[in-house]
Amino acid sequence: MSPLPDSLPYLRRIFYERDTTAVARALLGKWVFSRLGGKLTAGIIIETEAYLPQGDPASHAAKGMTPRNRSMFAAPGTAYVYAIHSRHCFNVVTESPGIGAAVLIRALEPREGIAIMRTRRSSRRSQPPTERELCSGPAKLCEALGIDLSQDGSDLTGGRKLWLAEVPGASPVPVRMTRRIGVTSAQELRLRFVWAEHPGTSRPRLEG
DNA sequence: TATAGGATTTGCT
DNA sequence: GCAAATCCTATAA
Numbered sequence: 115m116s117p118l119p120d121s122l123p124y125l126r127r128i129f130y131e132r133d134t135t136a137v138a139r140a141l142l143g144k145w146v147f148s149r150l151g152g153k154l155t156a157g158i159i160i161e162t163e164a165y166l167p168q169g170d171p172a173s174h175a176a177k178g179m180t181p182r183n184r185s186m187f188a189a190p191g192t193a194y195v196y197a198i199h200s201r202h203c204f205n206v207v208t209e210s211p212g213i214g215a216a217v218l219i220r221a222l223e224p225r226e227g228i229a230i231m232r233t234r235r236s237s238r239r240s241q242p243p244t245e246r247e248l249c250s251g252p253a254k255l256c257e258a259l260g261i262d263l264s265q266d267g268s269d270l271t272g273g274r275k276l277w278l279a280e281v282p283g284a285s286p287v288p289v290r291m292t293r294r295i296g297v298t299s300a301q302e303l304r305l306r307f308v309w310a311e312h313p314g315t316s317r318p319r320l321e322g
Numbered sequence: 323t324a325t326a327g328g329a330t331t332t333g334c335t
Numbered sequence: 336g337c338a339a340a341t342c343c344t345a346t347a348a
Contacts, residue, residue, distance in 0.1 A: 163329070172329070182344055199330045200342045218329060239332075253330050263343095296329050316330095 122279035127271045129278075130190035134208040138164040138217045138307045141206070143287040145279045146222060148259035153230045155259050157222030157249050159278075160309040161316055163294045165205070167215040170305075172297040175214030185267045186214045193276060195266040201253030204261050206270060206278070220295070220306070221316045222249035224258070231258035251316045 122145060130137055139162075147156045165173040165186075174183040174196065185194040186207055194205040194216050205216035224231055224245060231248045235258050249255040256262070261276065270277050288310040293301055295316065308315050 165329075174329075177345095180345070196329085197343050198328055199340080201330055203329060205329090220329085241333090251330070294329070298328085 122281060124273040125191075125271065125278040125280060127189065127191040130206060130208050130271075131210065132208070134164045134166055134215045134217060135305065137206070137208045138162040138305070139289055141217060141219070141278070142289055142307055142309050143281075143284055145225070145281070146219065146255075146259065146276075147226075147273075147279060148261065148276050150260035150265075150275055153227055153260065155224075155227030155230050157224045157226070157255065157259075159219060159221075160223050160312045160314055161219075161221035162307045163218040163220055164305040164307070165216050165218065166305070167209060167213045170303070171299040172294065172303075173214070173216075175216075179214065183214070186216050187212050188267060189269075191269065191271040193265050193268045193270055195256070195261060195263055197263060198253075202256040202262050203252040204256050204259075204265075218252055219255065220252045221314060222255045222258075223312070223314050224248045234258055234260060246314055250314050 141159050141162050144159050145156055175186045179187050182196060185192055188207055189211050190208050192207040194207055195202055203218060205218045207216050209215045235243045235248050248258045265276055268276060290308045290310040291304040292306045294306045
C-alpha cells in the first residue's frame with residue numbers, strides 16, 4: 115500500500131543548497147510530482163546526472179550564461195528545462211545563485227497517473243509504450259509528466275505545479291555511479307547516479 | 323541569415 | 336547495434 119503521494123512533504127530550498135553530487139545522490143528515491151494540464155502524475159527518481167560548476171566542460175554552464183541556460187544560475191530549487199532534438203530535459207538547480215550547477219533527472223519509476231503518462235507518451239509512437247518505456251529516459255519522463263519549456267525557471271519548492279517530495283523515514287537506496295550518457299566531453303567523470311539493480315533505468319546495462 | 327551540432331528517442335537491421 | 340528524425344541554440348558572417 116503506497117502513501118497518498120499528494121500528501122508527501124516536498125523538498126525545501128535547503129535540500130538543493132549543497133554540493134551538486136550530493137544532491138544527485140540524495141535525489142534517488144525521491145518523488146517528482148507534476149500537476150500540469152490539470153493532471154496529476156508522479157514517479158520515483160531512479161537515475162540522475164550531476165553537472166558541476168567547475169571543471170566540467172560537459173555542463174551547459176561551462177561557457178557562461180546564455181539565454182538558454184540562464185535558469186542554471188538561478189536559485190537552487192529552480193527548474194532548468196531545455197530542448198534538445200525536439201525533446202525536453204528536466205534539471206533541478208543546485209548550490210547557490212549565480213553558480214551554474216544542476217542535476218539532470220534521467221529516469222523515474224512511474225507511480226501516479228500512469229494512464230495519463232501512457233496517453234502522453236503514445237503521441238509520436240507507432241506502438242503503445244510499455245510501462246517501462248514511460249519514464250526510462252530524460253526526455254521520456256518530461257513527456258510523461260507534461261514538462262516543457264514553459265516550466266523552465268519555475269520554482270520547485272512551492273509544491274504547486276511541479277515539485278519534488280520525500281517519504282519520511284524512507285531507507286537509503288543502493289547507488290551505483292557510472293559515466294554520464296550522451297556527453298561528448300569529460301567522459302572520464304563518474305557523475306551518473308543510478309539506483310542499483312533497478313529495472314527502470316535508461317540503460318539496462320550499467321556500464322562503469 | 324546561415325550553419326553546425328546536441329545532456330535523445332525510435333524503429334529497423 | 337545503427338542511423339534517421341527533428342528542431343532549438345549558439346556562433347559566425
